[in-house]
Amino acid sequence: MDIHVAKQIGAGLAMTGLIGAGIGLGVLFGNYLQAAMRNPSAAAGERIWLFLGMALTETMGLFGFAMGLIIYYT
Amino acid sequence: MSLTLGAINPMEQFLVHRLVPIEIGGVDLSITNSVLFMAIAASLVALFFIGGAQNKIVPGRLQSAVESFYDLVDGSMVGAMIGDKGRPFLPYIFTLFTFIAMMNVIGLLPSSFTATSQLAVTATLAAFSIGLVFIVGFGRHGLGFFKLFVPSGVHWTMAIFLVPIEILSFSVRPFTLALRLFGNMMAGHVMVYLFASFVIGLGVFAAGHGGLSNLLYAGSAVSLAMVVALFLLELVVAFVQAFVFAALSCIYLNEVVNLGHGH
Numbered sequence: 001m002d003i004h005v006a007k008q009i010g011a012g013l014a015m016t017g018l019i020g021a022g023i024g025l026g027v028l029f030g031n032y033l034q035a036a037m038r039n040p041s042a043a044a045g046e047r048i049w050l051f052l053g054m055a056l057t058e059t060m061g062l063f064g065f066a067m068g069l070i071i072y073y074t
Numbered sequence: 075m076s077l078t079l080g081a082i083n084p085m086e087q088f089l090v091h092r093l094v095p096i097e098i099g100g101v102d103l104s105i106t107n108s109v110l111f112m113a114i115a116a117s118l119v120a121l122f123f124i125g126g127a128q129n130k131i132v133p134g135r136l137q138s139a140v141e142s143f144y145d146l147v148d149g150s151m152v153g154a155m156i157g158d159k160g161r162p163f164l165p166y167i168f169t170l171f172t173f174i175a176m177m178n179v180i181g182l183l184p185s186s187f188t189a190t191s192q193l194a195v196t197a198t199l200a201a202f203s204i205g206l207v208f209i210v211g212f213g214r215h216g217l218g219f220f221k222l223f224v225p226s227g228v229h230w231t232m233a234i235f236l237v238p239i240e241i242l243s244f245s246v247r248p249f250t251l252a253l254r255l256f257g258n259m260m261a262g263h264v265m266v267y268l269f270a271s272f273v274i275g276l277g278v279f280a281a282g283h284g285g286l287s288n289l290l291y292a293g294s295a296v297s298l299a300m301v302v303a304l305f306l307l308e309l310v311v312a313f314v315q316a317f318v319f320a321a322l323s324c325i326y327l328n329e330v331v332n333l334g335h336g337h
Contacts, residue, residue, distance in 0.1 A: 048150050048154065048321065052325070054318075059254050062253050063250075
């Protein structure tokens with residue numbers, strides 16, 4: 001197999017890490033919304049933790065993205 | 075049937091090129107487009123606050139905008155996460171938040187440049203935050219800084235496993251801080267670019283071929299709607315990422331400021 005072809009396949013496979021980030025974000029926002037619907041008065045105070053959780057979850061996906069870039073360009 | 079969409083290179087918008095070449099002692103200090111847009115962002119932030127700092131009892135529009143920015147940083151970041159001991163760090167967190175937010179928002183304007191889509195820029199900002207954590211940690215606690223890696227109230231048999239994990243999670247922080255902002259900004263701009271290129275590419279193809287390919291005008295219209303929607307999303311992401319960067323800096327600072335007596 002040509003090395004260039006292998007790199008493209010590898011970079012594509014590295015992007016599967018985003019599956020986990022997608023599931024994680026879905027769980028996060030779904031649970032936040034559920035909690036906010038049950039107790040709307042407490043929702044505003046927890047929003048900051050929602051965004052922080054989002055950032056931390058997203059990072060795991062971005063690790064995959066960075067790996068994809070590294071595989072593709074080196 | 076092959077779609078030729080012309081020369082599409084979504085990475086072209088991130089190219090750094092020199093505007094004013096300056097070289098001092100073998101070090102390249104040229105003014106690039108990245109530097110130019112960082113300077114524009116910094117001066118816009120300064121203008122915003124000079125215009126808003128009027129100290130009226132009934133605030134005008136600009137003053138209440140500035141005050142709500144201040145409330146956000148003071149109330150829900152520094153105050154909520156570090157507490158009263160975090161007041162000395164308020165100017166730093168505030169600068170970080172407004173500067174990153176302004177760079178992100180300016181980058182959304184057509185034919186401008188997003189300074190935060192350069193890993194070098196975000197890595198420098200992350201290095202400032204982590205450097206401050208080290209300075210405060212070693213300055214206030216000396217070697218007691220290393221207590222950060224030992225969770226309190228843990229039996230020593232468990233600590234053998236936990237300490238390496240804590241050290242690992244501490245040492246990836248600068249990378250995640252830099253990568254998150256860079257990745258979000260770059261991925262967002264690439265996505266907007268791709269959909270914008272579909273608008274023209276599909277339209278040109280439909281105009282050139284006629285017949286059944288007239289259906290592609292619909293694809294072109296959908297892409298245009300997607301560009302508008304993505305721009306709105308990117309505007310939200312620009313502020314959320316600036317907020318997240320500043321809030322995470324707060325959390326990391328909190329661990330060393332309130333070391334030992336958890337918060």
